[in-house]
Amino acid sequence: MAGVSIITPVEVLLSKRVQEMVLSGNGDPLGPYICEKDRDYGEEEESTENNSPIPFIDIGKLCAKENDQELKKLKLALSTWGCFQAIDHGIPSSFLDKVREVGREFFGQSMEEKNKCAKKVAEFQGYGADPVPEDGQSLDWSDRIFLALAPKDQRNYTFWPQNPISFKEVLEEYTENMKRFTEIVSKSMAKSVNLEEGCFLKQFGERSQLHGRFNYYSPCKRPDLVLGMKAHSDGSGYTVLLQDETGLQILKQGKWYTVPNDANALLVIMGDQMEIMSNGIFTSPVHRVVSDSRRDRISVAVFYTPEVGKEIGPEEGLIDSEKPRLFKMVKDYADIHYGYYQRGMRSLHTVQLQV
Ligand SMILES: O=C(O)CCC(=O)C(=O)O
């Protein structure tokens, strides 16, 4: 009938997996997946530089006695880019391959198998798509499985895949690696701004949280219209990301820079809560994932977040007459962040002080 368009309700789309639509040949992006243009981030263009300027930080050098140079590089990376590629982090590349592999194997299974870990539309943990609090926003061209990793008593193993069989063991081992890694990074960040090394760890608290998110990006026929993940900053303290293909882009001064795919590097991205704790010295960058017409992609994001109910705020040692306090104290910021994130907006302004 002329003039009648059939709009599939968001709830129906959210109960479907993008991967399922693509594999069954219904992979033409539908209305709710089409991204208007990133809101709230101003005019943008893609960088045409061939070599990525995203800084590398050598974790081995940070742990050495003579680490002044590397600490300077770290501070510069975090205050300009808000992210860095960690190398020489001590996690064997063969193990990183395993983490990517169990993720690929999980998504490669039948829907029936994957749905054993399915989440309800409005919940977070499990396999599915993010809950969407409001209509009228574009959906991501990706599927994911989101799991609480630490503290251990927060794990809900009913959402952990039983297949591939090694999934649980590999993810548990990766979690232990992430605990060690985040401890080193948090201490180094504190030292890089001349603070006592344990100060950020103290803010994260004894029951700091780790959440894992395996993202699966299916190929998309219209990568010009659809994003794998919409532009956002993370609500975490910071995020550690493993990827197997390019697709992730970081926004810096109005330009999108593609993060190269370096198989052994872990990308560390500041979340809004590190921007708060560092009193704005470190920046929490906006990033997005573009889609690709031919290949799929997997990434594994681990979000490191302060303990539930713990108040965090700018470190006193980073406040003085030249650099006044920029943010209020806040607890459970990730919850505030989420509602804004889903509307394509930032939430830092909700905790900013007028200076
Ligand atoms: O897939 C990626 O590279 C980025 C994922 C991401 O930004 C996120 O999960 O918050």
Ligand SMILES: [Fe+2]
């Ligand atoms: Fe992110």
